[in-house]
């Protein structure tokens with residue numbers, strides 16, 4: 001009797017890589033033929049939920065198209081291919097099932113949020129109708145969901161530190177999966193389809209801005225190169241903790257986020273490379289701190305599992321009644337970088353021009369929007385959703401809730417002081433002058449508060465407040481304490497706090513993580 005060939009369709013979404021790809025590996029072990037599939041889902045290109053910004057902006061779209069192309073090239077080298085389709089995955093999968101005859105399973109990596117889970121539900125319905133098995137794999141986080149040391153996801157702590165300590169002491173990161181040299185082939189008769197262009201989506205190439213902190217392309221190959229650069233070629237990872245609050249250039253932080261968001265790099269692979277680096281070169285607070293940050297990423301994904309759609313609710317996780325405003329004029333000034341507060345404006349212009357903003361910048365502009373302007377935090381979250389090249393639904397909404405004071409921040413009423421932050425992290429004002437050309441002629445840290453300058457200083461710098469550069473749309477009383485404070489050191493944080501960016505790589509002695517925790521309070 002002839003046994004029918006086993007065909008498995010692998011729907012790839014945010015796992016656009018070959019290395020450590022459990023979906024492809026499972027299919028390889030269980031099928032005679034594999035159909036790796038990527039769908040350009042039109043729902044990703046509509047408007048955001050409340051404020052109708054384009055859901056996927058040009059920087060991220062470009063990055064995504066490059067990532068898809070890179071994966072298709074890699075899979076071809078591995079005896080496979082990537083089928084590219086435009087449409088709803090559930091419809092495309094149904095068509096494939098009809099076209100291919102008996103499909104034994106559809107496999108994909110699970111997501112955590114409503115829109116993605118709705119797609120999964122529709123795929124399951126299609127598969128049930130056709131008697132096809134669905135195989136789900138959890139793979140987006142460093143720690144596997146099933147290894148968490150909590151009886152049920154509802155017992156996930158609401159405080160990050162408690163989560164981190166529990167996983168660090170009670171769980172192990174699973175090893176990466178060894179992939180085969182060659183994958184099982186595609187069945188005959190399928191057309192691969194070509195990668196669409198930005199114009200196909202009605203968008204234009206966002207020309208690269210020479211000032212960008214993220215001048216990289218999408219795709220697994222680029223992600224792996226970046227890791228080699230940051231770890232092995234330059235040892236930048238060994239000074240990450242000292243530089244991570246920087247604002248200018250490629251090297252102050254890993255820049256892994258855009259690749260992690262598309263799944264071009266596996267967090268477990270990063271983890272293994274850190275461990276290898278620690279063994280072969282040096283282990284210090286910085287090498288540990290990359291893992292510490294990756295755990296934030298895990299945490300927000302698990303928070304989304306715990307709270308479901310509540311991560312998108314106006315009242316947040318805490319069900320807090322905050323009288324948010326929806327003032328369009330104030331919001332427009334924020335999003336266009338013309339609030340009259342240089343530190344905010346520089347960051348918002350960088351985001352619009354490049355699709356990237358540093359973590360320090362994101363915390364500040366989010367605090368400014370929600371705490372200084374009192375604007376509906378979802379306006380900010382949706383603006384980021386539109387523009388960020390590294391947009392990740394859980395990290396974005398989780399961080400916005402946190403910044404708005406209705407998420408996982410245990411501290412009450414945390415608010416950043418824009419002037420103090422500007423002086424702490426951009427003491428000499430170089431970052432402001434990079435993005436706010438109107439203020440280019442104001443020297444040093446004075447550029448953080450142009451309204452405090454004398455008329456003669458302003459006219460000397462060719463600045464007319466209210467004309468060439470706006471007056472601040474809001475003024476917080478606590479700013480005045482810092483307005484005349486000169487930075488103690490150009491580009492570096494004031495020594496007393498010792499936490500600003502230092503661009504000189506320091507090679508720490510490995511004093512152990514326990515030593516570290518006995519000295520530092522957690523965020």
Ligand SMILES: Cc1cc2nc3c(=O)[nH]c(=O)nc-3n(C[C@H](O)[C@H](O)[C@H](O)COP(=O)(O)OP(=O)(O)OC[C@H]3O[C@@H](n4cnc5c(N)ncnc54)[C@H](O)[C@@H]3O)c2cc1C
Pocket residue numbers: 244253254255256257258260261290293294295296297298300357358359360362363366384388390391392393395396397399400403
């Ligand atoms: C309001 C706001 C919105 C944000 N939106 C996103 C988003 O959509 N996508 C996203 O990946 N990050 C988001 N972040 C977190 C953080 O700003 C970015 O991950 C980081 O700036 C990306 O640069 P990097 O890869 O060089 O980070 P690094 O400093 O090199 O950190 C290494 C990795 O750790 C993870 N990480 C670091 N900080 C955080 C954090 N606070 N939360 C979750 N993961 C973290 C990221 O995966 C990052 O790639 C947001 C932060 C804020 C305050």
Ligand SMILES: Nc1ncnc2c1ncn2[C@@H]1O[C@H](COP(=O)(O)OP(=O)(O)OP(=O)(O)O)[C@@H](O)[C@H]1O
Pocket residue numbers: 049050113114115116309312313393
């Ligand atoms: N992946 C995602 N990215 C962005 N937003 C999402 C995602 N998944 C779900 N949401 C949003 O989560 C929210 C909650 O969805 P739900 O259907 O429960 O509420 P809703 O009734 O649509 O909300 P509202 O009453 O505010 O219009 C919606 O705003 C939805 O668009």
